[in-house]
Amino acid sequence: MKKITYFPGCSAHGTSKEFDETVKMVMKSLDVQLEEIPDWNCCGATSAHTLSEPLSYALPLRNLVLAEKLDNTTMAIPCASCYQRMKVTKVHLDKNPDLSKDIGTTIVDEGTYQGKIAVKSMLQYCYEDIGLDAIKARVTKSLAGMKLACYYGCLLTRPKAITQFDSPEYPMSMDHIVEALGAKATEFDYKTECCGASFSISNTEVVIRLTGKILEMAKESGAHALVVACPLCQSNLDMRQPQIEKQTGEKYNLPVFYFTQLMALAFGMPEKELMFRKHIVPVEGALAQIGKIEPEPEKVKKPKKAVEAESEAE
Amino acid sequence: MITLGLQEKNTLLTDVNKRSGANVLECYQCGKCVSTCPVSNFMDFPPREIMQMVKLGLKEQVYLANSTWFCLTCSACSGRCPREIEIPAVMEAIRHLALEENYTNKSAKVKAIRKFHDIFLDMIRRYGRSYELRLMVEHNIRTRDLFKDVMLAPTALLKGKIPLLVKPVKSAKAIRRMFKMAEKLEQKHK
Numbered sequence: 001m002k003k004i005t006y007f008p009g010c011s012a013h014g015t016s017k018e019f020d021e022t023v024k025m026v027m028k029s030l031d032v033q034l035e036e037i038p039d040w041n042c043c044g045a046t047s048a049h050t051l052s053e054p055l056s057y058a059l060p061l062r063n064l065v066l067a068e069k070l071d072n073t074t075m076a077i078p079c080a081s082c083y084q085r086m087k088v089t090k091v092h093l094d095k096n097p098d099l100s101k102d103i104g105t106t107i108v109d110e111g112t113y114q115g116k117i118a119v120k121s122m123l124q125y126c127y128e129d130i131g132l133d134a135i136k137a138r139v140t141k142s143l144a145g146m147k148l149a150c151y152y153g154c155l156l157t158r159p160k161a162i163t164q165f166d167s168p169e170y171p172m173s174m175d176h177i178v179e180a181l182g183a184k185a186t187e188f189d190y191k192t193e194c195c196g197a198s199f200s201i202s203n204t205e206v207v208i209r210l211t212g213k214i215l216e217m218a219k220e221s222g223a224h225a226l227v228v229a230c231p232l233c234q235s236n237l238d239m240r241q242p243q244i245e246k247q248t249g250e251k252y253n254l255p256v257f258y259f260t261q262l263m264a265l266a267f268g269m270p271e272k273e274l275m276f277r278k279h280i281v282p283v284e285g286a287l288a289q290i291g292k293i294e295p296e297p298e299k300v301k302k303p304k305k306a307v308e309a310e311s312e313a314e
Numbered sequence: 315m316i317t318l319g320l321q322e323k324n325t326l327l328t329d330v331n332k333r334s335g336a337n338v339l340e341c342y343q344c345g346k347c348v349s350t351c352p353v354s355n356f357m358d359f360p361p362r363e364i365m366q367m368v369k370l371g372l373k374e375q376v377y378l379a380n381s382t383w384f385c386l387t388c389s390a391c392s393g394r395c396p397r398e399i400e401i402p403a404v405m406e407a408i409r410h411l412a413l414e415e416n417y418t419n420k421s422a423k424v425k426a427i428r429k430f431h432d433i434f435l436d437m438i439r440r441y442g443r444s445y446e447l448r449l450m451v452e453h454n455i456r457t458r459d460l461f462k463d464v465m466l467a468p469t470a471l472l473k474g475k476i477p478l479l480v481k482p483v484k485s486a487k488a489i490r491r492m493f494k495m496a497e498k499l500e501q502k503h504k
Contacts, residue, residue, distance in 0.1 A: 010444040014477035039484045041442040047434035053410055054499035058492050106495035109488055154388035168393045194352045194388035201453050202430035203423060210352050278473050
């Protein structure tokens with residue numbers, strides 16, 4: 001059994017409880033033990049780096065130091081924002097000893113930072129460390145019939161120098177994972193556009209506009225649902241969807257799943273444990289697509305003469 | 315270019331470059347950042363113009379622009395910048411410098427954004443973790459927009475999307491001390 005350090009993040013206790021729960025279920029079934037950082041604190045999210053540079057490093061640093069005490073080589077983080085703050089801090093402190101020394105003074109009891117733990121997003125961990133073959137091997141209920149638009153948002157793959165994972169323009173890791181589960185990933189051009197993130201409360205107009213475009217493009221791609229790996233993206237796309245529909249007059253009806261909810265579903269775990277009841281946009285319609293496989297478009301047989309004419313022309 | 319001759323006396327340029335680790339002079343004004351930026355049409359000056367204004371040393375206009383507050387740090391611009399300039403880092407550096415020198419954009423939008431971050435940090439100082447319900451309520455009170463998102467509340471609360479309570483960290487003292495030390499480091503910057 002593998003063991004990794006786990007940082008759930010604040011939203012795991014509320015907004016994204018279904019992400020946290022399904023991560024735990026999926027990891028257990030993949031034989032990975034999650035060791036939660038004891039008494040972790042908030043990473044500071046957008047607010048800390050907006051207002052104070054030292055604080056934006058200090059808050060993640062305490063978690064990194066506590067994480068290193070657990071003696072695992074890797075830490076995996078479900079929330080994209082927590083992941084980004086932790087990784088930014090790690091990259092900057094590892095690169096700059098003076099900064100590391102300065103920020104180190106904000107931590108007293110926890111110990112000193114050594115820079116020995118690898119920081120990964122849960123998506124990255126699933127894709128790189130667990131791997132598609134292991135995921136495929138665990139599938140007992142294929143999701144074939146479901147068409148999914150995989151939405152990555154900004155923070156999982158950008159900036160490339162920090163994340164060192166997948167493509168910043170057109171990532172495919174989540175697409176490959178849902179295809180390993182049997183579903184079809186649609187061609188979705190807005191997969192890395194920003195949803196408006198923390199403006200959800202302070203500048204809702206921006207979120208409605210940006211998230212609205214993402215929903216529109218996902219619908220156009222032919223998807224039955226969106227798949228995400230970030231609590232804030234999920235809440236903007238799901239909770240604000242009725243508001244956006246009212247404003248644009250369109251009906252999207254696109255449930256927004258965490259990729260781990262779908263993994264758990266395909267691994268045969270009971271639906272009622274996947275917390276679909278927490279979704280604002282009902283999931284039933286999308287789930288009903290499972291098993292409904294469209295017939296392959298029939299190839300139009302060319303009349304014999306035309307085939308002969310073509311081969312002559314060559 | 316006209317901007318090059320102004321370098322020596324341009325303290326804005328030196329400050330921004332030093333703080334951000336980027337070199338704003340590299341910008342050749344192609345405008346790719348503007349077309350990529352999801353919020354450029356909400357900004358007083360889109361990223362390209364901010365870059366040029368930094369080169370020209372227009373300190374007050376740059377510090378007072380709403381642009382740095384609207385930047386979502388989504389890094390779409392820097393990913394596509396042909397000069398590989400970390401534009402979000404430049405935006406952040408300008409925001410921090412403006413805060414330190416007490417330049418305040420007084421528009422309602424920027425005030426609302428800033429209040430959100432103030433309340434959020436205050437919450438972390440107090441609980442060590444974020445507390446969404448309090449954040450939403452307090453933001454409504456402090457921006458005098460009491461009924462904002464009230465329609466969302468019943469469903470969100472019933473479905474457990476927004477928890478009623480927060481589980482604070484046990485080492486509250488360590489968090490408070492961290493905030494104090496971080497403030498000291500900010501002073502050192504000045």
